[in-house]
Amino acid sequence: MPAVQNISISTPVVLVVEGVRDSAAVHRSIECTTIETRGMDVEGALPDIRAALIEGAVVVLTDSDPAGERIRNYIHAEVPGCIDARVEPKNGRQYARVESSSDAQILAALRKAGVEVTYHLPILNPIAK
Numbered sequence: 001m002p003a004v005q006n007i008s009i010s011t012p013v014v015l016v017v018e019g020v021r022d023s024a025a026v027h028r029s030i031e032c033t034t035i036e037t038r039g040m041d042v043e044g045a046l047p048d049i050r051a052a053l054i055e056g057a058v059v060v061l062t063d064s065d066p067a068g069e070r071i072r073n074y075i076h077a078e079v080p081g082c083i084d085a086r087v088e089p090k091n092g093r094q095y096a097r098v099e100s101s102s103d104a105q106i107l108a109a110l111r112k113a114g115v116e117v118t119y120h121l122p123i124l125n126p127i128a129k
Contacts, residue, residue: 012033012052012055012056012057013032013033013056013057013058013059013115014032014033014034014035014049014052014055014056014057014058014059015032015033015034015035015058015059015060015061015085016034016035016036016037016045016049016058016059016060016061016062016075016082017034017035017036017037017061017062017098018036018037018038018039018062018063018067018068018071018098019036019037019038019039019099020036021098021099022034022036022061022062022063022098022099023036024099025098025099025100025101025106026061026098026106028103029103029106029107030106030107030110030117033052035048035049035052037062037071037075039067039071040067040070040071042071042074042075042078046075046078046079049075049079049082050079053079053081053082057083057115058079058081058082058083059082059083059084059085059110059113059115060072060075060076060082060083060084060085061085061086061087061098061106061109061110062098063087063095063096063097063098064086064087064088064089064095064096064097065095065097068095072084083113083114083115084113085109085110085112085113085115086109086112086113087101087105087106087108087109088105088108088109090105
């Protein structure tokens with residue numbers, strides 16, 4: 001697996017996920033572009049992953065089950081240079097699914113992978129001077 005890199009959110013970051021529900025969970029947590037592998041049909045996503053890596057950072061965020069591990073390993077073998085992120089299982093579970101992970105779990109996985117996530121909160125009610 002690739003070493004942890006410090007990637008700022010200002011760097012174009014693309015997340016590779018397994019499916020549309022995973023994309024929805026990621027978009028709920030962070031504003032970014034996602035590429036979906038459609039489960040084990042990874043081959044069709046490889047051109048998009050390669051193109052995204054030329055433009056910036058690519059983070060592979062798949063489920064922590066055996067299928068997600070196979071997808072992750074395949075991507076890393078075919079497209080070296082991608083960053084690996086994993087959602088940690090909670091509540092004594094053996095695996096974690098991206099689609100059912102909380103925002104906090106997804107953000108923690110990205111931070112652990114070296115993706116710096118910053119927040120820009122709007123000023124809702126500024127105090128006039």
